[in-house]
Amino acid sequence: xxxxxxxxxxxxxxxxxxxxxxxxxxxxxxxxxxxxxxxxxxxxxxxxxxxxxxxxxxxxxxxxxxxxxxxxxxxxxxxxxxxxxxxxxxxxxxxxx
Amino acid sequence: xxxxxxxxxxxxxxxxxxxxxxxxxxxxxxxxxxxxxxxxxxxxxxxxxxxxxxxxxxxxxxxxxxxxxxxxxxxxxxxxxxxxxxxxxxxxxxxxxxxxxxxxxxxxxxxxxxxxxxxxxxxxxxxxxxxxxxxxxxxxxxxxxxxxxxxxxxxxxxxxxxxxxxxxxxxxxxxxxxxxxxxxxxxxxxxxxxxxxxxxxxxxxxxxxxxxxxxxxxxxxxxxxxxxxxxxxxxxxxxxxxxxxxxxxxxxxxxxxxxxxxxxxxxxxxxxxxxxxxxxxxxxxxxxxxxxxxxxxxxxxxxxxxxxxxxxxxxxxxxxxxxxxxxxxxxxxxxxxxxxxxxxxxxxxxxxxxxxxxxxxxxxxxxxxxxxxxxxxxxxxxxxxxxxxxxxxxxxxxxxxxxxxxxxxxxxxxxxxxxxxxxxxxxxxxxxxxxxxxxxxxxxxxxxxxxxxxxxxxxxxxxxxxxxxxxxxxxxxxxxxxxxxxxxxxxxx
Numbered sequence: 042x043x044x045x046x047x048x049x050x051x052x053x054x055x056x057x058x059x060x061x062x063x064x065x066x067x068x069x070x071x072x073x074x075x076x077x078x079x080x081x082x083x084x085x086x087x088x089x090x091x092x093x094x095x096x097x098x099x100x101x102x103x104x105x106x107x108x109x110x111x112x113x114x115x116x117x118x119x120x121x122x123x124x125x126x127x128x129x130x131x132x133x134x135x136x137x138x
Numbered sequence: 139x140x141x142x143x144x145x146x147x148x149x150x151x152x153x154x155x156x157x158x159x160x161x162x163x164x165x166x167x168x169x170x171x172x173x174x175x176x177x178x179x180x181x182x183x184x185x186x187x188x189x190x191x192x193x194x195x196x197x198x199x200x201x202x203x204x205x206x207x208x209x210x211x212x213x214x215x216x217x218x219x220x221x222x223x224x225x226x227x228x229x230x231x232x233x234x235x236x237x238x239x240x241x242x243x244x245x246x247x248x249x250x251x252x253x254x255x256x257x258x259x260x261x262x263x264x265x266x267x268x269x270x271x272x273x274x275x276x277x278x279x280x281x282x283x284x285x286x287x288x289x290x291x292x293x294x295x296x297x298x299x300x301x302x303x304x305x306x307x308x309x310x311x312x313x314x315x316x317x318x319x320x321x322x323x324x325x326x327x328x329x330x331x332x333x334x335x336x337x338x339x340x341x342x343x344x345x346x347x348x349x350x351x352x353x354x355x356x357x358x359x360x361x362x363x364x365x366x367x368x369x370x371x372x373x374x375x376x377x378x379x380x381x382x383x384x385x386x387x388x389x390x391x392x393x394x395x396x397x398x399x400x401x402x403x404x405x406x407x408x409x410x411x412x413x414x415x416x417x418x419x420x421x422x423x424x425x426x427x428x429x430x431x432x433x434x435x436x437x438x439x440x441x442x443x444x445x446x447x448x449x450x451x452x453x454x455x456x457x458x459x460x461x462x463x464x465x466x467x468x469x470x471x472x473x474x475x476x477x478x479x480x481x482x483x484x485x486x487x488x489x490x491x492x493x494x495x496x497x498x499x500x501x502x503x504x505x506x507x508x509x510x511x512x513x514x515x516x517x518x519x520x521x522x523x524x525x526x527x528x529x530x531x532x533x534x535x536x537x538x539x540x541x542x543x544x545x546x547x548x549x550x551x552x553x554x555x556x557x558x559x560x561x562x563x564x565x566x567x568x569x570x571x572x573x574x575x576x577x578x579x580x581x582x583x584x585x586x587x588x589x590x591x592x593x594x595x596x597x598x599x600x601x602x603x604x605x606x607x608x609x610x611x612x613x614x615x616x617x618x619x620x621x622x623x624x625x626x627x628x629x630x631x
Contacts, residue, residue: 075230076230079226079229079230082222082223082226083223083226086218086219086222086223086383087219087223087379087380087383087384088380090367090376090379090380091376094212094366094367094376094379095366096358096362096365096366097358099351099354099355099358101351102349102350102351102352102354102355103350103354104354104358104365104366106212106215106365106366107215107365107424107427110215110218110219111218111421111424113222114218114222114417114418114420114421115417115418115421117222117223117225117226117417118414118415118417118418120226121225121226121229121413121414121417122414124229125229125410125411125414128410
């Protein structure tokens with residue numbers, strides 16, 4: 042995924058749509074699927090804190106709450122990657138319509 | 139040579155190296171105020187990576203995070219969560235901000251408000267509030283520098299004198315190398331910082347306990363309650379955690395220097411792609427937590443948790459390595475400090491003083507005033523740094539309580555056509571007023587919640603209510619953009 046971010050060529054979203062008013066207004070509202078994916082890390086590492094804020098079980102020697110947060114660093118990236126793919130596909134379809 | 143002399147000499151050498159890199163690179167490469175940050179697309183892949191990793195590492199992360207891990211325990215975990223979630227929010231709003239910036243040739247956060255709401259008083263308010271809350275962030279960096287000099291001199295140099303030295307170093311750095319150089323210096327800073335974080339984060343638990351696993355085993359046997367919320371505090375529980383994470387994640391890109399950096403990106407897509415990878419940089423932060431946790435058992439009873447990391451390093455490693463860590467820390471304070479000072483000084487002169495007091499001011503007069511403001515703003519931060527005893531994390535939380543109040547104005551500006559100048563103006567005034575009233579009357583946390591978050595909720599209510607009660611107005615982003623600006627961007631990209 043890192044390599045995809047760093048090395049992949051600019052995708053279809055970089056096509057110049059600046060003159061296309063309909064395109065810009067469609068971009069304004071984030072897609073529902075992308076928003077739902079973005080909500081996942083908020084639930085996992087913010088709102089659900091009473092569920093995972095505990096010391097035991099120690100995992101890999103780490104207290105459980107620290108281990109949980111560290112796990113969610115890459116998982117958040119994966120969620121955003123999914124959101125990016127959804128936005129990407131959405132704007133592809135929009136552009137070809 | 140005395141040990142303290144060796145450590146100070148190494149620190150001074152690293153700072154000098156940074157200054158030399160700054161001066162040399164400043165000549166070769168043209169860089170403006172915003173380009174130094176992640177958004178500067180002139181760099182190759184490796185440079186971009188280093189720059190991004192460096193964003194996470196200010197003195198706040200280096201001394202503050204380990205300090206809170208030592209003195210507060212569990213609540214410190216909010217730092218990992220807010221940084222990760224800030225990038226999630228950036229995924230959605232930064233490309234929209236960038237879009238508006240390209241269309242209307244915007245440069246600062248104040249410009250954004252001016253264009254969207256068409257109001258000079260609102261733009262000036264955003265500029266001055268931005269400058270005011272940069273001061274505690276700057277104070278944080280100066281305090282960090284003061285701590286580094288104090289500990290590295292083995293307490294031979296007192297804190298106020300150390301901070302005065304820090305003030306001279308930072309102001310000198312800003313004047314001698316200027317902003318153009320900062321991107322290159324931050325490459326040195328980030329490389330040293332990564333080396334320091336890995337060697338002390340793994341080395342220190344290994345030295346005292348034989349590894350991270352035995353360290354936590356000993357700590358859970360001695361002080362298990364310290365590791366969960368509220369840790370060693372009485373009032374920083376789960377409600378505080380959730381409200382603080384939300385406040386600081388919303389506020390992260392509201393910093394004038396971070397907001398301005400958005401406009402230099404090559405495309406909205408680049409920003410979105412960055413947001414995907416950015417959470418991964420938080421992964422080195424736990425290393426600094428490990429140092430703070432180790433210090434609890436090895437060095438109980440320090441007068442300030444912010445001293446924990448460096449004191450432990452000075453007891454564990456030879457003086458030259460204390461110098462390396464101290465030097466990395468010094469650059470980590472100086473580079474962000476330089477950006478903050480320059481952003482604040484420019485914002486004050488260009489977006490506040492000129493429009494409010496002297497519209498006829500020429501550009502070179504603005505530049506002169508900005509230079510004077512560099513000294514004034516740094517001096518104010520120095521004054522507060524000497525006369526206040528807040529922890530480093532406490533300072534950043536105060537600054538966030540203020541700066542996050544821009545969030546409703548920015549988001550409504552992008553997604554809600556009905557938002558009006560009166561609504562946003564009233565919201566910011568109510569939010570900042572409430573936040574400061576609660577913090578300075580010692581009501582933070584307020585009924586278990588972060589005071590800044592309570593203020594932000596009030597801000598949203600006031601913004602919405604006042605917008606609905608005032609007549610609808612033209613959305614400045616719907617006007618035809620300046621064609622000249624749009625084509626200039628097209629050519630450069």
